[in-house]
Every structure is written in C-alpha cells, then in structure tokens.
Amino acid sequence: MRSTGDASKYPNWCHATIRATYVLSVIGAVILVAVARLSLAGFRTNVSYWEWLGRLITYVFCRLGGAFTKVGQVASTRYDVLPAPLLKQMQIIQDHVPPFGSGIARSIIANAFNRPIESVFQYFDDTPIASGTVAQIHYAIGHDGQELAVKVRRPGIEELFRIDAYLLRKLAAIAAAMPFYRSAPVIETASEIGDLLHGQTDFTTEARWQRLFRDSLARIPGLIVPRTVDDLCSGEVLTMEFLPGLHRLDDVSLPSTARRHAMLTTLRAIYVLIFREGLIHCDLHPGNIYLVICGDPVLLDFGFCGQMKERERRLFSEFFLCIAMNDSERAAKIVLEMAVAPPSPIFDEQAFRREIKEVVHEASGKRARNFLIGDFVLKLFGVQRRWSLRASSGFSQPLLSLLVFEGILRGLYPDLDFQREALPFVLADEYEQETEPLAAPCSNL
Structure with missing residues (x-):
C-alpha cells in the first residue's frame, strides 16, 4: 500500500538527544514495572494483565505527548499485532492540547504565503475553533467573501514528530531482538507508523489526499468532503471551505x-x-x-x-x-x-x-x-x-x-x-x- 510519505530518519541530534533521554527514562520505568508485575504472575499473561498494561501505556503515551499520542491512536487499532484486551484500554487516548497563541498562528500564515495576513484573509478569528497535537483550526473570511476554515500547523511539531519517529524505529529494532517479539512485525509496524506521522505534519500531502477523496466520493449524494482552497494551502497551512x-x-x-x-x-x-x-x-x-x-x-x-x-x-x-x-x-x-x-x-x-x-x-x-x-x-x-x-x-x-x-x-x-x-x-x-x-x-x- 502506498503510504502518505517517508519521514526523515535524521533529526536534529541535539533535540533528539534531549527527547530520547526523556522518552527512554519514561519507557524504561514502564518496562521495569511491567516486567515486575509479570514476574509476580509467574510470567503468565491473562486478560487482567493486558488490561492493566493497556491502561499504563495509555497514561504514558499521553504523558509523552508529541508523536506518541498519535502512535497510541494508531497502535490502538492494530489487532493484527497486539492483544485485544490491551488495545481496548488504549482506545481512550485523546488528542486535545491547549492552543498556541494567535500571534504565532498569524506569523505562520504570513510566512507560509510571504505576505501579511491581512492580504491573505479579509478577516481572521484569533480564537481557534479546535486544537490538537498537530494543528489548530481558525475561522476566517477570504477576500472574495467566502467563509473558510484554516488549519495551522503547531510550531515545532514536524521536528518533534521526526525525532519521535526516529526513536520509535530504534526502540522497534531493540524490541525485535527480544525473544517475545521476534515473530512480530515490530520494525515494519514502526516504519509504517513513522510514514503516517510524516503525513500528519505535511499539509501539502494532506490537501492532496483531501482532493482525491472528494473527487472519489463525488458520486455519493449527501456525502460531504470540504473543498480545499488550493492557493491558500502550504506545508504549514491547509485552508478549506467552512461548514457551519x-x-x-x-x-x-x-x-x-x-x-x-x-x-x-x-x-x-x-x-x-x-x-x-x-x-x-x-x-x-x-x-x-x-x-x-x-x-x-x-x-x-x-x-x-x-x-x-x-x-x-x-x-x-x-x-x-x-x-x-x-x-x-x-x-x-x-x-x-x-x-x-x-x-x-x-x-x-x-x-x-x-x-x-x-x-x-x-x-x-x-x-x-x-x-x-x-x-x-x-x-x-x-x-x-x-x-x-x-x-x-x-x-x-x-x-x-x-x-x-x-x-x-x-x-x-x-x-x-x-x-x-x-x-x-x-x-x-x-x-x-x-x-x-x-x-x-x-x-x-
């Protein structure tokens, strides 16, 4: 299957080292706790153990933030790789984070199109409609009077996702060497998730997918895929029609x-x-x-x-x-x-x-x-x-x-x-x- 892209494997090493230290310390503590509980059970797994581990992983992924929130959401659907009781607990992972400042959003838009935001939009609402790990969405009005929804990428999230994808591949390589995971496709799964993470931060790619899905579903009356405004889309900004x-x-x-x-x-x-x-x-x-x-x-x-x-x-x-x-x-x-x-x-x-x-x-x-x-x-x-x-x-x-x-x-x-x-x-x-x-x-x- 053709994926959404190929994330870079070589992030900023200084940032990667700091992030890796934090991630590995948290994950290391989780592994120790999980192994300790497993040893108390005589290294026998059951439904209650997987449910407990699922709750623990959910807490950790939410605490780590960044790409790990998305990784948790993707992993929670992988019934072909992980036990069902564990995944059931992970399905509550949420993707809600506080919005970043409107001044930052305005600056990102201005830089994306190399002109003041006033020449991009007739009106831009500083209060976001929604906010998530990757982006937040603002209401705007174009100079032609059209109501618009403007998706602005969170600053620094592309580099953070690149680092986390790199760390995920390294962790997968370590896990693949362990006896318990040798038959599981952990390296392939980590690589696939890394590509998906790249697609989440590249709004040019996302806009292309949105246009393709809109065209493919045009024959179904009543099924709505918002129309993108192509000349107001970039790698950091995705503009589409606003649906009230x-x-x-x-x-x-x-x-x-x-x-x-x-x-x-x-x-x-x-x-x-x-x-x-x-x-x-x-x-x-x-x-x-x-x-x-x-x-x-x-x-x-x-x-x-x-x-x-x-x-x-x-x-x-x-x-x-x-x-x-x-x-x-x-x-x-x-x-x-x-x-x-x-x-x-x-x-x-x-x-x-x-x-x-x-x-x-x-x-x-x-x-x-x-x-x-x-x-x-x-x-x-x-x-x-x-x-x-x-x-x-x-x-x-x-x-x-x-x-x-x-x-x-x-x-x-x-x-x-x-x-x-x-x-x-x-x-x-x-x-x-x-x-x-x-x-x-x-x-x-």
Missing part, C-alpha cells in the same frame, strides 16, 4: 433517523473508497465524522490515508465476496497470497488453510445482526500470528478501517448489515458493472 452548524456524530440532540442515515451513507462511502478506488481513510473515529442538521455526513482530517495497489484492491474485494458467498477455500488462498512475512520453518500450509477456512465459514454462516467485523478480524489475525505470518498493509488496513468504524456503528446503528451493504460494491468490481445510484439523503428524512 456541524454536529458530532454522537450528538444525542440530532434525530435518530439523521444519525442512522449518516451511518449508512458513510459506510457506503467507505465501500466505494475501498472496493472501487482502493483508498483507505485510516482515522475514521467520531472526531473526524460530523453531521449537518439534515443528517448528511462530513468527513474530515485526511492526514492518515493510504492507497492500495491494484492487485491488493482486487484481492481484497474478492476476499470480501468469498466471505459473503462462503467460499472459504478461495478466501484461505487469498490470505496466504497477501501475506508479506515469510512462513516459519515449522509452517504447515494445510493446517493454516484449515484454520482460515473455519474462520471464514463461521463468519459466512452468521446472521447479519450476529456478524461482527471485530470478532472476525481478531480470529483472522489470531491465526496469522500463530503461524508467524503478517498480512500486507493493503490487506490489514482496510479491515482495520472497517473495524474502527464498526465500533461507532454498533452504538448508533446496531442492525446495519455489513455484508449486505458490501455486496453491490464487490459484485460490481467482480463483474465490472455499475451499482444503482444512492437516493438523495436529506429528501427522504
């Missing part, structure tokens, strides 16, 4: 019909992206999906995105069709075809295929309300881990994207049928036919 009156996806003041409609439209959009375009939004948590009052969903934040290779897209689409059609034999072959880690010396291909076939057969036989992407993904990745195999990111990332979105769906639209909604898209790809257009959303509420 947005509501969080879990806002209980909205009619239930509006929220259910938003869920269905967003799920179909995800299927269009994955099965037709090979595009993956890796960060579809509730903070990146909003609603306008009639229930039309708005997708935001395109820093964590990727694109499957054509072969990966076709195989993944075929794999989903195999689940729906209970073709467990072909599904097992696809899983093996898309594995990137070499099998261990004791790998038994026939036994591996039998286990995969059992997982697929069980999923295919379930009624819609009983089929859970989460359960299926955990069992599928569990088989791969037992045989020391790792799926390519072009196979694992679409599943993990669906897994994250399913967590939202189950709370707001528990009866939505994942498999039935996917079928028109995978069949259209299989037979190169067009699906029927979706109904205009707001008109039928």
